[in-house]
Amino acid sequence: MTDPGTTLFDRIWDDHRVNAAPAPDGGPDTLYIDLHLIHEVTSPQAFSILRERGLGLRRPGQTVATMDHSIPSTPPGPDGRYVIEDPDAEVQLAALARNCDEFGVPLFPMGHENQGIVHVTAPELGLVQPGMTIVCGDSHTATHGAFGALAFGIGTSQVAHVFATQCLLAHRPRTFEIRIDGALQPGVTAKDVILSVIAGIGTEAGTGHVFEYTGTTIRAMSMEERMTVTNMSIEGGATAGLIQPDDTTFDYLAGRQYAPRGAAFDDAVARWRRLATDESAAYHRSVEIDARRVEPMITYGTNPGMGMAVHEPVPDPAALTNASDRRSAQRALEYMRIEPGKPLLGHPVEVVFVGSCTNSRLSDLRDAARILEGRKVSDTVRMLVVPGSQRTKRAAEDEGLDTIFKTAGAEWREPGCSMCLAMNGDRLEPGQLSVSTSNRNFEGRQGPSGRTILASPLTAAACAVTGVITDVRELL
Amino acid sequence: METLASHAILLPIDNIDTDRIIPARFLITTKTKGLGRHFFSDWMHGSSALTDARVLVVGHNFGCGSSREHAVWALADFGIEAVVSTGFADIFHANALRNGLIPVVVGPEDHEKLVTELETSPEQEVVIDFASRRLSCGSIEAGFTAAIDTVRIEDRETPGGEELDALLRQADLIGRHEAGRQPRVDTRKDL
Numbered sequence: 001m002t003d004p005g006t007t008l009f010d011r012i013w014d015d016h017r018v019n020a021a022p023a024p025d026g027g028p029d030t031l032y033i034d035l036h037l038i039h040e041v042t043s044p045q046a047f048s049i050l051r052e053r054g055l056g057l058r059r060p061g062q063t064v065a066t067m068d069h070s071i072p073s074t075p076p077g078p079d080g081r082y083v084i085e086d087p088d089a090e091v092q093l094a095a096l097a098r099n100c101d102e103f104g105v106p107l108f109p110m111g112h113e114n115q116g117i118v119h120v121t122a123p124e125l126g127l128v129q130p131g132m133t134i135v136c137g138d139s140h141t142a143t144h145g146a147f148g149a150l151a152f153g154i155g156t157s158q159v160a161h162v163f164a165t166q167c168l169l170a171h172r173p174r175t176f177e178i179r180i181d182g183a184l185q186p187g188v189t190a191k192d193v194i195l196s197v198i199a200g201i202g203t204e205a206g207t208g209h210v211f212e213y214t215g216t217t218i219r220a221m222s223m224e225e226r227m228t229v230t231n232m233s234i235e236g237g238a239t240a241g242l243i244q245p246d247d248t249t250f251d252y253l254a255g256r257q258y259a260p261r262g263a264a265f266d267d268a269v270a271r272w273r274r275l276a277t278d279e280s281a282a283y284h285r286s287v288e289i290d291a292r293r294v295e296p297m298i299t300y301g302t303n304p305g306m307g308m309a310v311h312e313p314v315p316d317p318a319a320l321t322n323a324s325d326r327r328s329a330q331r332a333l334e335y336m337r338i339e340p341g342k343p344l345l346g347h348p349v350e351v352v353f354v355g356s357c358t359n360s361r362l363s364d365l366r367d368a369a370r371i372l373e374g375r376k377v378s379d380t381v382r383m384l385v386v387p388g389s390q391r392t393k394r395a396a397e398d399e400g401l402d403t404i405f406k407t408a409g410a411e412w413r414e415p416g417c418s419m420c421l422a423m424n425g426d427r428l429e430p431g432q433l434s435v436s437t438s439n440r441n442f443e444g445r446q447g448p449s450g451r452t453i454l455a456s457p458l459t460a461a462a463c464a465v466t467g468v469i470t471d472v473r474e475l476l
Numbered sequence: 477m478e479t480l481a482s483h484a485i486l487l488p489i490d491n492i493d494t495d496r497i498i499p500a501r502f503l504i505t506t507k508t509k510g511l512g513r514h515f516f517s518d519w520m521h522g523s524s525a526l527t528d529a530r531v532l533v534v535g536h537n538f539g540c541g542s543s544r545e546h547a548v549w550a551l552a553d554f555g556i557e558a559v560v561s562t563g564f565a566d567i568f569h570a571n572a573l574r575n576g577l578i579p580v581v582v583g584p585e586d587h588e589k590l591v592t593e594l595e596t597s598p599e600q601e602v603v604i605d606f607a608s609r610r611l612s613c614g615s616i617e618a619g620f621t622a623a624i625d626t627v628r629i630e631d632r633e634t635p636g637g638e639e640l641d642a643l644l645r646q647a648d649l650i651g652r653h654e655a656g657r658q659p660r661v662d663t664r665k666d667l
């Protein structure tokens with residue numbers, strides 16, 4: 001029996017706490033981890049710890065690896081081999097392959113049918129299921145919360161902890177409801193919703209909390225849209241963001257490679273339905289957002305909280321009363337070389353990047369293709385379209401989306417993180433301005449001195465066509 | 477460590493993210509050492525850096541963004557032992573403690589005074605007394621909080637060491653928990 005007034009978060013946490021009683025004095029609980037996702041960048045040092053201490057993996061069958069961050073997005077040569085220009089990246093990728101082999105971890109290497117950005121491919125494979133605890137040495141692990149799983153990013157030391165014990169020491173976070181109600185306007189997407197949430201609450205509001213996204217807008221969203229929302233929980237400061245599983249979730253999971261099948265699936269659905277947050281449950285904090293008022297969003301500064309509707313004037317730092325806010329905003333605009341007080345509409349754009357674990361799923365590619373179909377990418381713009389996984393790439397090609405992109409003059413590339421974090425050579429030239437569907441507009445994120453404006457795939461594609469910041473509603 | 481007295485590097489900007497502390501292109505490594513030279517690589521260019529500084533004074537919400545522990549490794553490798561702010565992002569905060577880098581949290585007013593003090597006299601030493609939780613710099617004196625009881629200085633040599641030991645000691649408890657449940661997925665089923 002569960003007490004009345006329990007949240008989805010509480011149910012998952014309590015179900016995975018290995019210590020019988022809650023930890024006293026705010027000490028950490030020992031939390032059992034159902035699924036551990038790993039990639040090449042944050043795992044090598046953790047494997048080294050295992051070796052140094054003579055430890056093995058406790059549950060290799062609850063661990064899975066993919067290559068995504070530092071791999072090239074250029075296709076393999078005729079011999080099927082990928083060209084990795086950076087010798088250090090090659091060493092890192094080889095280390096992952098060797099480590100997975102030695103410790104018995106299943107790996108989806110470059111070119112494998114299941115390879116992709118870790119947060120795109122794992123859900124597609126049905127590995128992510130409601131009620132699970134999922135960790136990865138990666139802050140966008142929150143993405144998997146779209147399925148009603150408690151999923152969060154960890155540091156590399158903790159990767160070693162989970163390897164060796166399948167558990168973590170973790171402090172119980174507080175809960176924060178983000179209630180989003182109402183229908184979205186045409187041209188407004190899940191990305192605009194989450195950018196508008198973060199612009200409203202700020203990038204550190206979620207510190208110490210997990211978000212639970214509720215409300216009619218969320219209920220009406222597809223799984224892919226929900227993943228775009230939960231993906232950016234960390235941009236609001238929360239390490240995890242949950243959404244109640246429902247029929248949309250169960251329909252998505254049915255028939256996926258690693259999801260339960262037959263009677264086991266029906267049993268699982270019955271169990272998943274019981275995870276629901278009680279009507280009477282209270283959250284530590286709550287905010288309400290009216291989705292009907294959300295417009296296509298862009299960012300203008302150097303953190304994801306510096307966002308505004310596409311037609312609005314850039315806020316003036318001088319208007320900020322807090323000295324430290326003012327300093328940060330001024331510095332951001334200087335870096336971006338953007339003037340306050342005027343809208344960014346018409347501002348020239350040099351690169352458009354459609355990709356990343358926020359917006360590289362089939363529905364995102366469809367959105368971008370819808371704008372590009374029958375149009376051309378502006379001569380002044382380089383546009384990269386990077387699908388999130390091999391599976392997404394094949395599905396997009398089956399629909400002919402690749403042809404639309406290529407005909408329009410965009411580059412259609414191999415799955416991976418690519419220009420989201422510019423580890424693999426896909427990067428902005430110094431000073432270039434990009435409109436990107438990724439999740440971070442930090443200084444230098446897409447290349448040294450590169451300038452990033454975050455937006456939805458619809459808005460990004462519209463900017464690619466016109467070569468300037470554009471309100472996508474003019475092209476619908 | 478009882479007291480830390482050192483020059484400080486001042487970066488009074490809010491929301492300094494881990495990409496700024498260490499850009500992703502330096503994460504192409506399989507080691508934890510040697511990252512210090514990339515610390516604030518695209519950003520500081522050593523301009524305001526006092527190379528002997530062991531204290532870093534920064535704006536609010538320091539360490540937001542990526543979970544990369546490399547950010548902490550880079551700071552520690554550079555020689556930083558304490559970071560002073562009004563607040564830290566969760567993952568950075570946990571990673572820091574795990575590596576013996578101490579996140580020191582002061583109130584907003586004290587922080588503003590400290591920033592002004594260091595702007596006026598950058599050569600001023602910051603003295604952090606961990607036992608009494610007092611920080612001083614010139615005429616400024618302030619209390620602070622730090623989750624110091626969980627700091628494990630020795631972990632800097634073997635990251636995660638003591639926590640890992642604590643978890644390994646719970647092997648029986650973990651085994652009992654596993655016995656009571658089916659694994660939710662089997663990643664090896666199709667191999």
Ligand code: SF4
Nearest residue numbers: 140356357417420421
């Ligand atoms: S796509 Fe970007 S945000 Fe997502 S996992 Fe890769 S690097 Fe991180």
